[in-house]
Amino acid sequence: MDGKQLIQAAVAVALFLFAILYTYVEYFVAPLNHQREALQVQLAQANNEIATNTTQLHKLNNEEQSEHQNAALDQLLDRLLATVPAVPQVDCPSLLSKTMRRHEIIGSKISVSAFLPFRGVQEGLMQVWSIESPQVNPMGFGAALADIENQLPMAQITEFSLQRAQNNGPIRSTISVQFATFR
Amino acid sequence: MILRTDLYAAIRLQDRLQQTKKADQATYRSLIGLFLFLLVAAGSHYFYMVDQVNRLRPEAEAASNRASKIQKDLQSAQERIDQQHEKVSRRTALLAFANNRLSWAPVLEAVFEVTPPYIEMKSITGISANQESNKLVISGRTATRNSRLDCDKYRLLLVEALSRLGHNAEGKFAHLEEIDAGVKTGNAFLLTTFDIELTWNTKSDGR
Numbered sequence A: 001m002d003g004k005q006l007i008q009a010a011v012a013v014a015l016f017l018f019a020i021l022y023t024y025v026e027y028f029v030a031p032l033n034h035q036r037e038a039l040q041v042q043l044a045q046a047n048n049e050i051a052t053n054t055t056q057l058h059k060l061n062n063e064e065q066s067e068h069q070n071a072a073l074d075q076l077l078d079r080l081l082a083t084v085p086a087v088p089q090v091d092c093p094s095l096l097s098k099t100m101r102r103h104e105i106i107g108s109k110i111s112v113s114a115f116l117p118f119r120g121v122q123e124g125l126m127q128v129w130s131i132e133s134p135q136v137n138p139m140g141f142g143a144a145l146a147d148i149e150n151q152l153p154m155a156q157i158t159e160f161s162l163q164r165a166q167n168n169g170p171i172r173s174t175i176s177v178q179f180a181t182f183r
Numbered sequence B: 001m002i003l004r005t006d007l008y009a010a011i012r013l014q015d016r017l018q019q020t021k022k023a024d025q026a027t028y029r030s031l032i033g034l035f036l037f038l039l040v041a042a043g044s045h046y047f048y049m050v051d052q053v054n055r056l057r058p059e060a061e062a063a064s065n066r067a068s069k070i071q072k073d074l075q076s077a078q079e080r081i082d083q084q085h086e087k088v089s090r091r092t093a094l095l096a097f098a099n100n101r102l103s104w105a106p107v108l109e110a111v112f113e114v115t116p117p118y119i120e121m122k123s124i125t126g127i128s129a130n131q132e133s134n135k136l137v138i139s140g141r142t143a144t145r146n147s148r149l150d151c152d153k154y155r156l157l158l159v160e161a162l163s164r165l166g167h168n169a170e171g172k173f174a175h176l177e178e179i180d181a182g183v184k185t186g187n188a189f190l191l192t193t194f195d196i197e198l199t200w201n202t203k204s205d206g207r
Helices: A003-068 A071-081 A088-102 A138-151 B009-100 B104-114 B147-164
Strands: A109-117 A124-136 A155-164 A171-182 B119-129 B133-144 B170-179 B190-201
Touching: A003 B009, A071 B009, A088 A109, A088 A124, A088 A138, A088 A171, A124 A138, A138 A155, A138 A171, A138 B104, B104 B119, B104 B133, B104 B147, B119 B147, B133 B147, B147 B170, B147 B190
Parallel strands: none
Antiparallel strands: A109 A124, A124 A171, A155 A171, A155 B119, B119 B133, B133 B190, B170 B190
């Protein structure tokens, strides 16, 4: 093999090796490498997500657990809600009328005067009931007021008045009481 | 005649040819060796890469599954917490309503307790707006030697009575008037009519 042939052979071998190497890298190594990189990214993302979500989950679980400690408040609320008339339109007039009669206040006129939203409670509704009595004595009126307030812890007397119309005339009274009710 | 004949020329030529052939064979063997070496190296590298991918794939799949499971747990926990927040805000509002309500019966009792016999009440009105600002208006009259002073004393008694109940009330006269012809019991007595307005705020009382 003379010098020229040697150079030709060397070039041919070099080209052959390059072709082999190119084919190997391009068609064998590169897809595997892409696949490996994609899997590594997927793994890193999943691990990140796991770490973040686990922390968040612990936080939420702790918050949930801490709320269980407020069971006493729930019981108190249940006891308060048990005092709310079940059917206000029916129960309120009879309850108020009975209370007034118990304190010798006869002839009271009871009517519902307004419906208001209950701030902060979506299903809540405030019913405002008026009690007008043509003749009361102040002590009986005070006792009736106390009775209403004791029977209905979820109600607020928003307005009341005691008024003597004329000298030695009867004392008239009005009471506005706001009931918390639930739809 | 001299004959110069290289008797070994053919032999030397054959030797050279054989040497060249041997060298070529060695070159080919080297090339084949190099090729085989490269083939083995590439194969090893390829199988190493395949092995890495095969190890990573189940690991990544397991991590993805775990992440999606935790994501589901997180979503359900978030839903529970949202419901809990709703429940807590409802409970807070309801308990605040019960806690902040003003009971008028003790107020009325305190008012009647401190009302002296020389005060005649004409009307009494109580208003509690939004469970915050409260107002009590007492209208009446008195006829004493110092009726105006007695009305003022009564106003102070009322403020004191409310403060005993924990209400930081302000009391003022909305109306105060001496009427000369009101009572015919002698010159020293004057009839005084009054409207006392007592106001207090339940929230500022810290209740």
